[in-house]
Amino acid sequence: MKTKKGNYPTTPEMLSDLKLKDIPEFATGFKAIKSTMEHISREAGIGRGLLGLNKMNQKGGFDCPGCAWPDPDGHRSNLGEYCENGAKALAEEATTLQATPEFFKNHRVSELLQWTDYELGKSGRITEPMILEPGDHNYKPISWNGAFKKIADELNALPSPDDAIFYTSGRTSNEAAFLHQLFVRQFGTNNLPDCSNMCHESSGSALSETIGIGKATIKLDDFSKTDLVIIMGQNPGTNHPRMLSALEETKRHGGKIIAINPLPEVGLLKFKHPQKLSDMLGKPKELTDIFLQVKINGDVALLKAILLFLINEAEKNHPDALDREFIQHYTENFDLFLSDLKLNSIRDLVTRSGVPYNRFLEASELILRSKKIIICWAMGLTQHKNAVDNVREAVNLLLLKGSIGIEGGGVCPVRGHSNVQGDRTMGIWEVAQKDFLDKLGVRFQFSPPYHNGYDVVRAIKAMERQKGKVFIGLGGNFISATPDTELTANALRNCKLTVQVSTKPNRSHLVHGDTAIILPCLGRSDKDLQNGIPQFVSVENSMGIVHSSQGNLQPVSKHLMSEPMIIARLAQETLGPNATFDWVQMASKYDLIRDAISEVIPGFEDYNRKVRQPAGFYLPNGPRERKFTTPSGKAQFTTNKPSDVTLKDGEFIMMTIRSHDQYNTTIYGLDDRYRGIHNERRVVLMNREDLQLAKIPEQSIVDLQSDFEGEKRVAKNFIALGYDIPRGCVATYFPEANVLVPINNVARKSNTPASKSVVVSIRKRTEGT
Known part of the structure; x- marks a missing residue:
């Protein structure tokens, strides 16, 4: 598969050594405990790992870097207020392995691109800023000052602020998200796509319309x-x-x-x-x-x-x-x-x-x-x-x-990432809300842009037609999270500059613009000191509770910087004399950020006091009290249509799913214990009658193809497995199957990629194909 800048596939297509085991009868139990301790021991070590686990999701501790499920308001278990996959998320973040400049010196980008997402994630924490310049094959170190100047120069050279795209991951804290959207809007654009565009945007659209709140x-x-x-x-x-x-x-x-x-x-x-x-x-x-x-x-x-x-x-x-x-x-x-x-x-x-x-x-x-x-x-x-x-x-x-x-x-x-809901509350949204922008402009003495920006799908299309020239990702792994992998890859490669704020190597560092920069940040579990004074951040969970999060582990490198300070330094460098306040001073004491939030966003009045309550505080929620905040003040019945997808002979409807050793794009391991699939991710789950009808023997190698609006997309080398799934339906893991998800197949109103309803055909591979 040929791409614009290279002869290697964006997503590796090699197979591992599949092993099938019996599907367990129940979830968790001793195997979950055993898996937890294996991951912690292997990645962080027992001492460091237990130090983190004992504080994760506890009052006064740090929020799990995984999902957004809420913690109990009252008593929390002394044995541990976390799950198996939360422990895996911590092990991944608290690892003592390091991706140092020596690592990048020893591995060309073209080589790393052939590694799986699992192998990339196991490389360790990135220890200092890195840059890949035009014509280079390896990332090399760059100073923080040099990185900020390079990014600021590229941003300020753009013909329009709308030629820059600022993506946000759901792991970003409230404080970082607020500063991020403020910087982006002072720069002059609302191009603020975020991970909610790809998951629960449809929930927000439907709930806001029907009951007046998207939560x-x-x-x-x-x-x-x-x-x-x-x-x-x-x-x-x-x-x-x-x-x-x-x-x-x-x-x-x-x-x-x-x-x-x-x-x-x-x-x-x-x-x-x-x-x-x-x-x-x-x-x-x-x-x-x-x-x-x-x-x-x-x-x-x-x-x-x-x-x-x-x-x-x-x-x-x-x-x-x-x-x-x-x-x-x-x-x-x-x-x-x-x-x-x-x-x-x-x-x-x-x-x-x-x-x-x-x-x-x-x-x-x-x-x-x-x-x-x-x-x-x-x-x-x-x-x-x-x-x-x-x-x-x-x-x-x-x-x-x-x-x-x-x-x-x-x-x-049920939200996915741990603060994806908080990001939206803080203003990470491409749809400009006038009341919010008015308050933002008054508080910070600038004229915000009021036109809508790009969501994820529109951002990819803009970069593909060479409109988005600078891409900045605040966390996340954009290329592995998004649909239509090859098109998205070529869109990113059209950029003059791509910047990733990250903790570990991922595929988005390898699918890049003319110049690429990696800015290594502190993780959720890391101690955050500003001028020697400990800081905490805050997050919002799935049920609208805002609470503090304060890491307790020693960072693996002295060169890491917190997300709020990265944003502040970049904003100060970019805005220069147009900055209306001292960004670095505000990021040096997070209470100052929260004071600003309390003046702009409803429900956050007296933020610094309320967030210091052991269990945090609930945001206002009218429908919880039968106060529906729709234009009429009443909840709305709606008329809705069943799926209109029709299948021809030999076609199936495919959904992408996660394995048990995975959280979003982070691959913890190669086992899907609860489905009996081990040591392999390139599998397609099919009804056994469909396998027989298609004359595809179990465990044979197949290619998957989607045809949408006259465009063909192919994913090679998948193992066909018989599974308890309805006739005409198949399931594959993402991001391996994202290449099949068409960029134009999106949800009405929310514009979310339809990754759970992709029409595909399946053919058995033959010698030489």
């Missing part, structure tokens, strides 16, 4: 007070393992759980709490009461069928099947919703969903009997063309039952 409306203890939890398009056993403890509380208090997913994930079915000896020595706890194995993107069809069932029951046998008082006083557009719904047939909708009719009836009757309902979801709902419809239909169900704004009921989009 969860529940608190953690609602799981112990609910009648029913419905989990959709989510695999908490791998992606948010601490959620399993909350689900156990649901069952302990008599609540029920319905899981809706194309794959029967182990973590949704049975669970052994690793901190309860009785669990560890006894039988695993049953979590899911009803499992509905829906086809990929069959969720709207299933939800519409359930809604129609409830309406029919309310009209015939159960008048209390819906909450008429809530509907009358708190909602709008019910009649339009109802007339659209009655155009459908339950039988037809259930068939389209792929769920057996008897299981549909069982679930519908349980929903009928339940009042307090929580609906949780993740990217299984948000990465489709009709993703916004998926989320809006889930809201319709809660509105019909009056299950929003009550104890034990509401929406719960």
Whole structure:
């Protein structure tokens, strides 16, 4: 596969040595503890690792660098308030391995590009700033002053501020995010794409429209007070393992759980709490009461069928099947919703969903009997063309039952990265919000830009047509996180300068512009001293709680710089005499940043006092109290369409998924223990009947191809595995399969790449192909 600048593939296509094992019967248990300690011991060492684990997610400690699942408001476990994958995230960050200048001297960029993402991540922490200049094959050291001057010169030489793109990862703290968006807007652009554009943007779009806030409306203890939890398009056993403890509380208090997913994930079915000896020595706890194995993107069809069932029951046998008082006083557009719904047939909708009719009836009757309902979801709902419809239909169900704004009921989009929600709250958003910009301009005495900037997809397209000439990534691994890998790679290679603020080597350092710079930053677990004084940052979790985070580990290099100070130094150098305040002074004491935030962003008044409370504080959340912050002040019923994807003979609908040894683009290992797949990531999971029909023997090598709008994309060298997945559906890991995700196949309204509904064909490889 030829790229613009090189003859090597952007994503390595070699296979490892696949080993298949039995799928375990339950999640966590002794194997999770064993895996935790192996990763900690290997990466950080037992002493350093335990020092970090003892402070992770504790009051006064640091926030897990993994997911955004909330911590308990009250007591936190002395044995450890973390999960297996949180420990892996810490091991990855707290590693004592170092990617020194000698490492970069010994390995050409072209060589490193052939390494897997797993191998790159195991290279260690980057110890000082590095630069790759035009014509060079190796990164070499550069001073911090030299790096900031080089970046500032390139930014100031641009014909327009809109020729620069500033990407943000969800691991960035509130303080860094606020400074980042302030710098970008003082520079003159709203080009602020971030990782939420690729995951929960659809949730934010749907929830803002229907209930007036793009966040969860529940608190953690609602799981112990609910009648029913419905989990959709989510695999908490791998992606948010601490959620399993909350689900156990649901069952302990008599609540029920319905899981809706194309794959029967182990973590949704049975669970052994690793901190309860009785669990560890006894039988695993049953979590899911009803499992509905829906086809990929069959969720709207299933939800519409359930809604129609409830309406029919309310009209015939159960008048209390819906909450008429809530509907009358708190909602709008019910009649339009109802007339659209009655155009459908339950039988037809259930068939389209792929769920057996008897299981549909069982679930519908349980929903009928339940009042307090929580609906949780993740990217299984948000990465489709009709993703916004998926989320809006889930809201319709809660509105019909009056299950929003009550104890034990509401929406719960489960965020991925640990502060992706906080980044948006701090103003990391390409859509300029006038009230926020007005306040920002007054407080910092400048005229902000009011035109919309680029989201991720639009940023890639801008760079591809040579409009985005400088790319700056504040954390993350852009090339491995984004769709359409080869197109995105060539877009980045069109830039004059690419800059990555990073902790470890990743593929985005190797797919670069004419000049590339790496700025190594402190991690979440690292001690942060400014002028010798310890600092802390703050983050916002999935349920709108803002709390402090203060690392306790000695940084692996004296040359690392905190993200707030990196942004401040770059802003001071770039803005020069146009700077309206002393950036470096503000970044030298994070209380000053929080004082500024408190003057600009609602809910953060008296920020420095409130964030020092041991458990932090909740942000305002109107829908939690049935105060819907829509233009009319009422929640909105909506009309939504099931998936319109049609498959021809020989085609499948593909979704990208994570392995258990992975968090987002960070690959901790090569094993997917809960699916029985070990030492290999280039696999495609297929229904065994589909394998037989296509005459593809199990474990044979296949190529995957997607055709979208006349463009062909190919991913080579995948191993076909028979798996319990609906007919016509396949699953692959990302980022390996991102090359197949078309840049133009995006969700309506949110513009999120449709990585969970890619139409592909599969062919067996033959000798010489």
